[in-house]
Amino acid sequence: MKLELCNITKSFTDKQVLKGITFSAESGKAFGLLGRNGAGKTTSIRILMDVFPPDSGGVHIEGRPIDYKNVQIGYLPEERGLYPKKLIIDQLVYFAQLKGMRRRDAVTAVDFWLERLGMLEYRNRRLDTLSKGNQQKIQLITALAHDPDIVILDEPFSGLDPVNAMLLKDVVREQIAKGKIVLFSSHQMNYIEEFCDHIAILAEGKVALTGNLHDIKRDYVRDRLVVHTENPGAIRRDFGDCCTETEDGGLMLQLTDPNEKKAMMRRLVDTYEIDSIKVFEPSLNDIFVQYAGDKGGTQQ
């Protein structure tokens, strides 16, 4: 299944929030939607979920306008919140029913997820008796219980301890393996890099960059080497201005020509005590800062 947002524009009162958003995501893969605060991520998600219509453009599935009766969407909003004073089971079943499930199926599905996330003991408790992290796990169930085709997770890892983050990672991997479209929106780049094959970086209501993350990284000129060594002094002395230090204590060597990579690697290994050596690839963080930062430009 292929989900496409085609040239979507949206204005609120006098401000144009989206200025032609286009990107596509495929089932069985995770898609990362990135952008600074106010870039238009939430508005895009809301249009995708039919909370309000776009001014122009449309949401398509397999090239045809989306029919919300046939496509189920699960959503974990960035702003978390359910009914604090109500029983957990009651509200989870309610939300699953609103998504079209029958009551009995909803109870079964909710119980499955409560157990899967280790929350079964809280089934008949009020939500406000739970810790923040546990409330977030409860909210995750509202996004998954009705077995949606598209799962949208907005900052899913914020507020989770490492053990719960691990649990969530497993759940996300399962969803991807089940052939769902998983849409991530997060500022925690490491998670996006870990899961997402494709990304889109939004800046000021436009898509500044979209594509396969691996290809994007490969598109950068491969003319730098990252070297880790026990004795950086010798290399620094020999290479002078071409050599800079990286944040983790390694050395970055700038080559005059990308084609001399292999020769340079061989020379380094032969001449110095080298622990590791590799061609430098920018991290998603670097790419994000470049495209979504103040001087962020659109994709060439």
Next chain:
Amino acid sequence: MKQFGKILKFELKYYFKNKIFIGVTIALALLIAAVMFFPRISDTLRSEENTGGDETRPIMLVQAGETVEPEAVQTAFAAAFSEYDVQSTNKSIEEIQNQITGGEAECAFVITGPTAYSYYVNTLSMYDANTEIAGSVLQNLYRMHAMIAGGMTPEEAEQVINVEIDSDVVSLGKDQFQNYFYTYIMIFALYMVILLYGQMVATNVASEKSSRAMELLITSARPASMMFGKVVASCLAGLVQLVAVFGSAFLFYNVNKSYWAGNGIVQSIFNIPADLLVYMLIFFILGFFIYAFLYGAIGSTASKVEDINTSVMPLTFLFIIGFIVVITAISSGDVDNTAMMVCSYVPFTSPMAMFARIAMSSTVAWYEIVISIGILTGSVFGIGILCAKIYRVGVLLYGTTPKIGSILKAVWRA
């Protein structure tokens, strides 16, 4: 429609599982039951007291020294004031005053001539009718005296004074005295329920927004289903509470019917005609919807629950003004005045105004009722659609409460 049913069920559960709702409903029903049992209880207590025999009545002093026949005055006062222990006195005014302020006697009549008296009482109650009774006693004595002086026998004079007039009142339209109390009670019930439950709808919406449950709700259900579900649920909850209170009143009135036989007002309340109950139901539901939709829409524009009180104020004022116009009209008895005529067609006031006119006026034609209900029903749909649109825009707005103009602009664009 399916979603509406689920939302309605969820919201109803909120009311019927709410301990305060259950508690208040039961307390009100019990209170009404206690009121209905009151004459039976007080009757039982009184009969027990009476078997004790020692009855103490407040003392009324009468100084009739200046009149022609002090004994006749004394006897007439004793007959007219049966609830007092009427005692004759010859003490000075100061002493009488001291007796009253000291609590020995409750009040005193010092008769200073055949047609003049002074009345002494410690606290003059709003409902003190003693002077009127004393006035007519003295008037009758004076007339008797004059007639006897004019040559009549005392028997003849007494017959003239006490002549009885046979009367037969036939009300061809409405009997306003009969209708006043139940109309008043029903309008008051309408007022209370709409105000309380309307505010509850607004608070309910605002708290969903402030707890951010709205973020999820808005992506799970149509805003119109959400709002209609909430409004219908609160309408049903209000109806259940009304039925519990009025049902309890009706049931326990019938249980104690014989004890209320002497009370015309209470009897008139329970003699309410069935067609008026149907009108009550129609106007209650339509009136409730129109206000609850607006309260819901206002709730959706507030970011915090605390903002609700100020946001709903204009709407509450509108409702209170309507209520005052109607209550003033039914109290004055003139329910067909211009203000009421206008109010009975304006959808915000017609549930109370038209209902009051149907109950108390004899001149309301059937087509007036049809027009009023027609306008009201149309407005319920119109305002329902408008409010659903405001709701849709409002629930996603956070930050400061937006101005009405900017909301309507956004609604227009949506």
